[in-house]
Amino acid sequence: MRNFHFAGRSTVHAQNAMVATSHPEAALAAIEVMREGGTAADAAVAACALLGVIEPQSTGIGGDCFALIQPRGEGKIIAYNGSGRAPMAATADWYLERKIHSVPLTSAHAVSIPGAIDAWDVILRDHGKFGFDRLLQPAIKAAEEGYVVAPRIAFDWKNGFEKLKNGTNTERYLLPHGKPAVAGDVIRQPELGETLRAIAQKGRDAFYSGEIAADMVDTLRRIGGLHTLEDFAAHSTETTSPIGTMYKGYDVWQCPPNGPGITMLVMLNILSRFDLTQFKPLSIERFHLEAEAARIAYMMREQHIGDPQQVHVDVAGILSKEFADEHIKNIRMDRLLDLPNVAPPMNPSTVYITVVDKDRNACSFINSIAHSFGSAIVSDKTGILLQNRAGGFRIQPGHPNCIAPGKRPLHTIIPALATKNGRAVMPYGVMGGQYQPVGQTHVLTNILDYGCDVQEAIDMPRGLHYEGVYQLEDSVPAEIVEGLKKIGHKTVRVVPPLGGGQAIWIDWDKGTLTGGSDPRKDGCALGY
Structure with missing residues (x-):
């Protein structure tokens, strides 16, 4: 409360x-x-x-x-x-x-x-x-x-x-x-x-x-x-039909590629194998695990995702238990994974x-x-x-996201929907360029792992591991920043805040709706 x-x-x-x-x-x-x-x-x-x-x-x-x-x-x-x-x-x-x-x-x-x-x-x-x-x-x-x-x-x-x-x-x-x-x-x-x-x-x-x-x-x-x-x-x-995965008993849905929602689903598949509740919501461990899940998921996206109308995208394979297992076994709490630096072409607004x-x-x-x-x-x-x-687009022949006539580029914008037992529970999204898969994961785990309401979940301090640097908002406590550095993260204070978000929680039993909107933007939730 x-x-x-x-x-x-x-x-x-x-x-x-x-x-x-x-x-x-x-x-x-x-x-x-x-x-x-x-x-x-x-x-x-x-x-x-x-x-x-x-x-x-x-x-x-x-x-x-x-x-x-x-x-x-x-x-x-x-x-x-x-x-x-x-x-x-x-x-x-x-x-x-x-x-x-x-x-x-x-x-x-x-x-x-x-x-x-x-x-x-x-x-x-x-x-x-x-x-x-x-x-x-x-x-x-x-x-x-x-x-x-x-x-x-x-x-x-x-x-x-x-x-x-x-x-x-x-x-x-x-x-x-x-x-x-x-x-x-x-x-x-x-x-x-x-x-x-x-x-x-x-x-x-x-x-x-x-x-x-x-x-x-x-x-x-x-x-x-x-x-x-x-x-x-x-x-x-x-x-078309959405793609999805399950996290803590909830089905989470995204638009399929060329949208990048699959990135967020991979993050959830990785984080679902850890008990986040053993760490505080504002903790070195939680921020580290989120960063590692993001680094794996973004690497996958840059290597494998393009317009499925022109290239093959193995959605089922990428969302499989085996894909997550291959990477989870290498995650350590005291150091970073040795992964190639991912540098997506753009970091847009939305x-x-x-x-x-x-x-x-x-x-x-x-x-x-x-x-x-x-x-x-x-x-x-x-x-x-x-x-x-x-x-x-890439201008790199053979890459799944290489520019081509009539092709759709790998996108960044992702609307999300969480359901339970087939019913809509939370249509939500976190805007902000490359931050969006991380932001959606952050908000969802704030709710499902840490018991936040939709506004608290949106308000929580944020970070984005992007191009080899952990970009952290001013609200991330200094001791967390120092702890991340000791593990090996290069950190920087981000100038504009990371994204913005909106969410509505549907309580079917009470017949009510609960909304939240990001203070990082000018907006609000309204209902009647």
Whole structure:
């Protein structure tokens, strides 16, 4: 139970419906949709479209979307893969002939076809009651009439200033008065508002064909891109089944590759073989084991995961007991495993939204433009900030994640869903680039091993072992930092906090919902 003598957040409780997002305005928009009779899917799309305007560093219609939805919280879970593909002209040979050995993150080559709008359309077709004409209205209003910049968004805006100064059309669209926006500023984006109006009126085709698509293609080709109108017109969302594993009696579900959710599942398989409860939640041992599990899982991901539509990914083998056993036997508490240094191509930003409606439809929903402010390329006339998700490709023939025509890159965004006996218990996610599998594992083990409520689990100090260094938040106690160093970890204090997260716990017996939202962001949980 929370000690009310100390600063913190209470969990949010409701009977009917609940949402948690990274911005209060988005949470409110979702609640208003559900009060009007909309579903969890309707609420998620409305919230996400609004976030694409008011949290531009993290998300937008120029990005990608993944979701897990369990209708009425029971039975079959549907996974939606709304990740975009490389242009059909993007061959590894094309880049290598030009001596390009990695995708420049602020170039047109980093822009894969944005998948979010089509994913929203498919999700609403399957699970929604409303259409874009209703659900995009809060986003349209914010773009045209203006929105007030929140503190965390201002923090990211300041950190992205140099990137935006050197981008394509970013000074015009995202640097009002030539300076980064600060908390309390009012920002208007009328061109983006007009684009959203067109999508609201004409649907997803307005984005993938016609004037809007032509403007994106023209912008990208002018700065060296290989994109064509045919690439945009051919885009589609994949609807599939999730992959999962069991931890402490709960089934944990993720979208399959090219999503990286399998990374988190491998971490759980490894940690399930240790009794974490013999260590304190804030302890050297717990942080060490989490880091070792992450190092193994991330190594696996970088070596074996790509787009299964173009390469073979042995999901069953990777999630097998034998795979975990092979690595667990080498873990020691007094030193680090001797593993190759893993250096993923990117560490992007994201927004995550969790929604449960009055019918207990559970929606775990994530949307991203990859790095903060994406590619720093804004389409000439439409105001669309384009993602740099293709920066996640390797240019390495034979590698499962090597760029290829029409291929989807290895992603970072992962919505999660925990169930028990077939029923949804917790749709949740932890955003924040490469941190996401670690963050989801950290939050889940905080709840299932240490008895935290959803807010306590999200609040807990965090660390990420990344590129050979253990990045630790300021809230990690000094004695833990020193203990990790003695074991052999190289540690560093991370500048921005690690990610952000949202969770909703469903209590079927009481008929209640409990929500939590990360203080590392501006958002909140709301219910009614």
